[in-house]
Amino acid sequence: MRLPDTSGQRAPFRFNITPMIDVVFLLIIFFLVASYFVRSEHSREVALPDAQRGNPDDPSSEYRLTITVERDGKLSIAGNLVSEETVMQRIQELKASATAAASTGKQIARPEVRIRSxxxxxxxxxRKLVEHCAANGIQSIRFAVANQPK
Known part of the structure; x- marks a missing residue:
């Protein structure tokens, strides 16, 4: 039987960081993918009206509500069918949250409603949507269009 070496010299502890690096990379990939899906807007398919010119959308606006109007008049927000009352309530909430943020002195963009019809x-x-936005003091209303090929 061989006895362990007890000369007082211990082998230095070696910490293998390769598995830790693998875990960190997996976490980075997970959060990149998760943040992409959170930012992407889930919406129902509609045939947008054509336009010769249109400005690109600015997805960075924090105070923005996108409402989809389908051919048969159904309304949806983030891909979920909602009633007209729910849409009106969400417009009021948008204005209230933007007003509350502005009252704290935070520099914000004005609230915006984007209509995809x-x-x-x-x-x-x-017209009902536009009138309700105007009644709640929302002045920035954008319409989604499909650019015609040149």
């Missing part, structure tokens, strides 16, 4: 949707549905 089907090209065959009735204008009466869109």
């Amino acid at each position: 089907d090209r065959d949707a009735q204008f009466a549905e869109i």
